[in-house]
Every structure is written in C-alpha cells, then in structure tokens.
Amino acid sequence: MQLNILSGITLFLIFEWVIRIGSLFIVPRNRKPTSAMGWLMLIMLVPTIGLVIFLLIGSPRLSKKRRAMQDTMDQVIDAAVQEALTTPSLQNYVHFDVPKRFQPLVDLNTNLGGMPAFSGNKLELLPHYNASIKSIAKDVRQAQNFVHIEFFIITYDDCTEDLFTAMAEAVARGVKVRVMMDAIGSWRFPKHRATKKMLTQIGVEWQLMLPLGLPGRGFNRLDLRNHRKIVVIDGRVGYTGSQNLIRRNYHRKDKLYYDELMVRLNGPIVAQLHGVFITDWYCETGRLLSHEACPEIKLNLDPAGTSLAQVLPSGPGYDNENNLKLFTSLIHAANTKVVIVNPYFVPDDSLLIAITSASQRGVKVIMINSEIMDQKMVGHAQRSYYEELLRAGIKIYLYKYPILLHSKFITIDDDMAVIGSSNLDLRSFQLNLEISLIVYDKQIVQELSHITKTYLSKSTHLAESEWQARPQRQRILDNLARLSASLQ
Numbered sequence: 001m002q003l004n005i006l007s008g009i010t011l012f013l014i015f016e017w018v019i020r021i022g023s024l025f026i027v028p029r030n031r032k033p034t035s036a037m038g039w040l041m042l043i044m045l046v047p048t049i050g051l052v053i054f055l056l057i058g059s060p061r062l063s064k065k066r067r068a069m070q071d072t073m074d075q076v077i078d079a080a081v082q083e084a085l086t087t088p089s090l091q092n093y094v095h096f097d098v099p100k101r102f103q104p105l106v107d108l109n110t111n112l113g114g115m116p117a118f119s120g121n122k123l124e125l126l127p128h129y130n131a132s133i134k135s136i137a138k139d140v141r142q143a144q145n146f147v148h149i150e151f152f153i154i155t156y157d158d159c160t161e162d163l164f165t166a167m168a169e170a171v172a173r174g175v176k177v178r179v180m181m182d183a184i185g186s187w188r189f190p191k192h193r194a195t196k197k198m199l200t201q202i203g204v205e206w207q208l209m210l211p212l213g214l215p216g217r218g219f220n221r222l223d224l225r226n227h228r229k230i231v232v233i234d235g236r237v238g239y240t241g242s243q244n245l246i247r248r249n250y251h252r253k254d255k256l257y258y259d260e261l262m263v264r265l266n267g268p269i270v271a272q273l274h275g276v277f278i279t280d281w282y283c284e285t286g287r288l289l290s291h292e293a294c295p296e297i298k299l300n301l302d303p304a305g306t307s308l309a310q311v312l313p314s315g316p317g318y319d320n321e322n323n324l325k326l327f328t329s330l331i332h333a334a335n336t337k338v339v340i341v342n343p344y345f346v347p348d349d350s351l352l353i354a355i356t357s358a359s360q361r362g363v364k365v366i367m368i369n370s371e372i373m374d375q376k377m378v379g380h381a382q383r384s385y386y387e388e389l390l391r392a393g394i395k396i397y398l399y400k401y402p403i404l405l406h407s408k409f410i411t412i413d414d415d416m417a418v419i420g421s422s423n424l425d426l427r428s429f430q431l432n433l434e435i436s437l438i439v440y441d442k443q444i445v446q447e448l449s450h451i452t453k454t455y456l457s458k459s460t461h462l463a464e465s466e467w468q469a470r471p472q473r474q475r476i477l478d479n480l481a482r483l484s485a486s487l488q
Contacts (some may be wrong), residue, residue, distance in 0.1 A: 014293025018405045019047040027054070035426075038483060052168035057221050060430045062316045066220060066283055070317035075192060076288070078114050080275065084268075084301060085116075092488040098308065101333075102416070102440045106331055107436055109312045112322040115275065117310040121267030125442055126449050127239070127249045127407070131478065132141050132262040133163055139237045139264075140166040140177075145296040146178040150209075150230040152421070153244035154181040156195040160245050176205070176296050178289075182226045183208040185244075188345060190251050207284050209433075224316055227432040229262075229421050235299035238270035238313075239263065240437055241419060242408040256372055257398075261341075261407035261451065263419050263437060266304035272311035274299060276435055279313070310441040314422065315433035323436055324429040325424045328354040330412050339411045339452055340367040343374075344480075346381045347427035356392035364395075370405045371398040378425065380481035383474075390464040397459035405455060415442045438475050 028036040039058065043050035061067065098106050098117060106117045126132040140147050140163065147170055156164055167177050179199060186192055186208075199206040207227040213219055231239035241262035245252075249257040256334025265273065278289045291297050314322035316317045331338055331354040338358055345367065347355070359365040367389065386396060399405035409419045420436035422428045439445075 016047040019051050020044055023047075023051075023054075027058075032113065039305060040121055041483075043355070056221055060224075060316055062224060063220050065107055067317055069283045069286075070279065073282050074114055075277065077275045080271075080338050081115060084271065095482075099440070102308070105326075105329060105333065105416070105438070106310065106440075107321075109310055112318070112325060113274045113310075113312040114312075114322055117308055117438075117440065117478045118268040118272070119308045120305065121265060121269045121307040121309050122266040122305030123307050123309070123439065123441070124135070125444070125447050125451065126262040126264060127454075129258065129260055130159060132239075132241075132243055132260070133160060134240055134243065135262075135264060136231055137163040137166040139231075139233050140170055143170050143175045143233050145148060145175060145234045145298060146232075146294075147175060147234075148227075148230070148232045148274065148281075149178070150180040150228055150277050150280060151245050151252075152182045152185040152225070152227045152229065153189060153246050154179065154186050154195060155189050155246040155251070156198045157247045157251070158189055158388045159247040163245065164202065167199075167284065169202055171203040172398045175196050176294070177203070178281065179206040179211050180206050180226075180277075181206070183211040185225060185227070189246060199344050207281065209280065209284055217388065221316075221431070223431060225432050225436075226280065226315075227421050227428065228276065228280070228313075228435040230273055230435060232270060232274045232277055235274060235297070236266060236272060236304075238265040238273040240265070240273060240421070240435055242421060244408050252374075255402040256374060256404055257402065257410075259404045259455075261409060261419065265309075265437075268301045268303065269307075269309045269311065269437075271299045271301060273435075276311065276313045280433070283317075293453075306441075308446060310438050312438060313433070314429075314432060314436065317433065319324065321429045323420075323434055324351060325409065326418065326436060326438070328426065330410060330416060330418065331355055331358050333416075334358050334363045334412045337364045337411075338366070338425070339449075340365070341405065341423045341452065341455065342367075342408050343370055343406050343429075344382060344423040345369060346378060346427075347384045347385065347403065348426060348429065352385065352388070355394065356388065359393045365393070366395045366397065366452075368399060368405060368452070368459060370403070371460070372404050374404050377484060380474075380478045381484070382425075384478035384482035386467055387463065389443060389462075390462070396462040397456055398453065398462055399459045403458070407451075407455075409446050409448060411445050411452070414445050415446050416440055417448055419448075423431045 027039045055147050097213050110116045171177050229240055231333050244261035312322055328350050411417045417439045422434035422436055428434055
C-alpha cells in the first residue's frame with residue numbers, strides 16, 4: 001500500500017516537473033517578457049493548477065475562425081475605403097493634404113486599422129451621463145432607415161427606458177434596428193433577461209458578442225470581451241466614447257457612481273464607425289450587412305463640419321496591439337503637454353517609458369485617475385506605478401469619492417486627441433476589442449481642456465511625499481496585484 005502511494009507521489013512529482021520544463025518552451029512563444037514571466041512563475045509554483053489556467057485563458061488571440069472572419073471584413077472595408085476615396089463629394093475631405101505634423105500618426109493608424117483620416121466632420125462632446133443617453137434616443141427618433149447599436153453593457157432600466165422606447169417607435173415605423181451587447185459584460189447585471197426579452201418584444205434584431213462556448217473549433221478564451229461603444233443612425237449620425245447603456249451607478253449596492261464622456265459625430269467619419277459595427281456583426285452572425293443584402297443601409301459621406309478624424313479599432317483579432325501603438329506614438333510626438341484621463345492605468349513597458357520620458361524631456365504630463373476603485377485588483381496594480389510616475393515629474397490627480405471617473409481620453413499639446421473605449425491597461429491592449437477616435441483639431445482639444453479643468457476641480461493632487469508615506473500593507477497589495485496583472 002505504501003509502495004503504491006510512494007509510486008503515485010513520484011509519478012505526480014515527475015508530471016509536475018514535465019509541466020515546468022515544457023512550459024519553458026511553450027509559454028514564452030510570441031509573448032511579451034513580462035507576461036511570459038508572470039505565467040512561468042505561476043506554473044513553477046503550482047504546475048497543475050497553472051497549466052489548467054493557462055490552457056483556459058493563456059492565449060490572448062481570438063480563434064482562427066474568428067480571425068479569418070476579421071480578415072474577410074478587413075478586405076471588405078479596404079474595398080469600401082478605396083471606393084469612397086473616388087467619390088467626388090469626398091475628394092476634398094480625405095487625408096491627402098494632412099498637415100505635416102499629423103502625417104506620421106495618420107499613416108500609422110491607417111496601416112493599423114485600414115481607415116484613413118477624413119476631414120469634413122462635426123464633433124459634439126457629451127460629458128453628462130444621462131444627457132448623452134437622451135441625445136442618442138433623440139437621434140433614434142429621427143431615424144428613417146436603420147439604427148445600429150453596439151455596447152459592452154446594455155441594460156433595460158429607468159435610465160435607458162426612453163432609448164428602448166425610441167427603438168420600439170423606430171421599428172414600428174419600419175426602421176431596421178440592430179443591437180449587439182457583450183455576452184459577459186451585460187449578463188452580470190440585473191435585468192439581463194428582461195433586457196433581451198424587451199429587445200425581442202419591440203422587434204429589434206439583437207446579438208450577444210463573444211458568447212461562451214465549449215472548447216473546440218471556434219473556441220475563444222473566456223475573458224476576451226468586446227468593450228466597444230458604437231451607435232450609427234442612418235449613416236449620418238454616430239456616437240462613441242466610454243459610456244455604457246446602463247443606470248449611472250451600474251446598479252451597485254454602494255455609493256459609487258460614474259462620470260463619462262461620449263462624442264456625437266456627423267460627417268464622413270460615421271462611415272468608419274459603421275465599418276467597425278458591420279465587422280463585429282459579421283463575425284458574430286456570419287451575415288454581411290451590405291447594401292445589396294440590406295437596402296436600407298445607405299451611408300452618407302457628405303461633409304458636416306471641419307474636423308479631421310479617423311477611427312482605429314483594436315483587439316485580439318489584429319496582429320498588432322493597435323491602441324497601444326497609437327498611445328505610445330502620440331505621447332512620443334508631444335512637445336509641450338500631455339493630459340491622460342483614464343480610470344485604469346496598468347501600462348506595459350513601452351507605454352510607461354513613453355510617459356516618463358515625455359515628462360523627463362520637459363513635457364508637462366497630467367494624469368487623472370480616481371480616488372475610489374471599482375475593480376480592486378486593477379486599482380491596486382495601477383497604484384503600484386504611481387511612485388515611478390511621480391518621481392518622473394508627472395502630476396497625478398485623484399477624482400474624489402464617490403464618483404469614479406470613467407471617461408477615456410488623451411490630449412496631446414493643443415491639436416491632437418483620442419477619445420474612445422480603451423483603458424490604459426494590459427487587458428485593453430491585448431484582450432478587449434476596443435475603438436478609438438483620433439481627432440486632429442485644436443477646437444476639440446480646447447473643449448476637452450475645459451472638461452479637464454472641470455475634472456481637476458473635483459480632484460485632489462497626489463503629492464510624492466504623501467504617496468511615500470502610505471501603509472506597508474497597501475504597498476504589498478499593490479505589488480502583488482501588479483504581478484497578477486501580467487498574466488495576459
């Protein structure tokens with residue numbers, strides 16, 4: 001009996017060492033050193049458990065099937081862009097005469113996402129939570145052909161009820177309404193079943209994004225999520241930004257609630273937003289929303305303003321970390337000032353170097369985070385970087401409790417900005433499908449500066465001496481969370 005037990009233990013120990021040694025050859029492949037080290041440390045400490053976790057969530061890429069569908073849509077979008085560039089009404093609004101300062105960034109984003117910069121756009125910033133949802137509902141009530149809505153979280157509640165009513169009215173007058181929501185992002189909130197039931201009752205064609213499935217062909221890592229926020233109405237009005245379609249406190253039990261930033265768009269840029277929507281719709285349903293298949297879909301490329309802008313989608317369907325390359329390139333291009341407003345900051349080495357080196361070469365760098373944390377591990381991981389940022393001369397401001405500042409934008413000097421859904425963390429760089437709107441416009445940057453001043457008036461400045469005096473227990477939690485954050 002004892003011999004059998006000893007043999008079993010010996011075999012188990014051999015099995016664990018096989019896992020440890022094998023992981024040295026498998027884990028680092030096509031993986032960043034920080035992520036590889038995190039996974040290797042987990043597998044070395046608890047080989048069997050670490051292996052199971054790695055098999056479930058170790059690959060940061062979408063399935064081959066999903067990436068093949070993404071490639072198909074990239075070709076469709078490229079063909080549409082080339083056709084649009086030959087449209088006479090658009091000739092004066094494409095990126096051929098981009099100012100020299102913007103050209104490298106325009107070229108980078110065009111190569112990454114396949115969509116060039118279009119001028120002739122009108123942008124309206126919407127910094128008030130309930131007002132932005134009311135604005136969407138108002139535009140849906142004006143819809144004549146189609147309404148396409150895609151959000152990480154959609155919930156039918158007292159805040160979104162009017163938007164659901166507007167969608168029902170649109171369907172009743174013959175407008176085609178399509179809605180997508182993330183399977184996990186929306187599922188974990190109250191009234192998820194009621195939300196799906198309501199969408200069905202009012203005649204909306206809806207689809208869950210990245211639903212969970214069993215391992216096999218087409219299986220995606222369980223925590224890959226679609227975090228985008230997109231609205232396109234009749235091809236003439238668009239929305240994007242940080243906000244979800246849910247009550248402002250996200251149905252939390254505590255006192256926390258959220259401040260957000262959305263942007264309303266008119267002009268040729270709306271077609272780029274729509275390109276991202278139809279890509280996601282095709283990848284989820286296998287149905288291409290072409291004009292031939294859906295005659296109601298007509299895009300309006302007529303100019304509506306003067307802003308130069310382009311859309312950059314990112315996520316595990318792309319070979320490059322599109323948003324990370326965008327952010328680092330923008331910060332390296334800064335000459336005088338960088339303002340970063342984001343709820344979650346867990347950078348990789350390249351972004352951290354870009355931010356600290358910008359400050360050390362004389363660029364004024366301001367970062368606004370929140371005093372309160374709604375995701376404890378991410379919050380502690382974020383705080384583990386504060387000491388290095390403060391030493392580099394970066395000014396950190398913490399938005400006062402009980403509001404969590406969920407807005408996501410960056411301004412560079414006085415003429416460039418990014419607004420979108422992406423956090424500045426490893427999850428948004430590698431695991432989430434995100435969308436970013438890049439704007440090359442002094443007026444929009446000035447308007448964002450006014451919003452920033454409002455945020456700063458509701459924030460407290462974090463002094464380096466104050467941060468150095470924080471309790472040892474907090475330091476330990478921060479460092480442990482930072483280690484776990486690398487398991488991407």
